[in-house]
Amino acid sequence: GESVGLHLPTLSVQEGDNSIINCAYSNSASDYFIWYKQESGKGPQFIIDIRSNMDKRQGQRVTVLLNKTVKHLSLQIAATQPGDSAVYFCAETGANSKLTFGKGITLSVRP
């Protein structure tokens, strides 16, 4: 079936370095993509989104890149901080509005 998945289960980075989290999706009908951050015991927190008519969007310290040709989504976090440590999910949706999430990747920031 169609799914959204992440390439790596864990990512460990040094504080201050940039982080890149990758995600592959398979539903070519998806037109809206969102990155969420989830800390232990909390609900997912919206980070940044992008629509299929764009290939890049920037926020505060975060950038999302969308490559529709290879169905690939990435989240870049600049100057990673200890507070960025969490599980990150990519999610996609189409006309029906429901989000389909990947399994999540754990970002661990080393001091």
Added chain:
Amino acid sequence: DTGVSQDPRHKITKRGQNVTFRCDPISEHNRLYWYRQTLGQGPEFLTYFQNEAQLEKSRLLSDRFSAERPKGSFSTLEIQRTEQGDSAMYLCASSLTDTSQYFGPGTRLLVL
């Protein structure tokens, strides 16, 4: 706090009991969603409402589950005759039509 709120935050119940969870969406958000999340997995869609109308239900939503949003504001999710497999985090999210979904803190259910 103007975010999505959920109550209770934690619920422990015995198998066979009924439980009900409440979600208060962000004010003026017309869409409200319920998801379920088990440990180590991403949230899975259960159902969603546009105003008071329930527009879609996942096959995960067995006949023991029922959700309502009677006045188009808060919503309740009821699970009847709970089973151990129902143990999970139940998440609520809200949005305006075709915009980002914002999640609440979730209700963690443990069925003994």
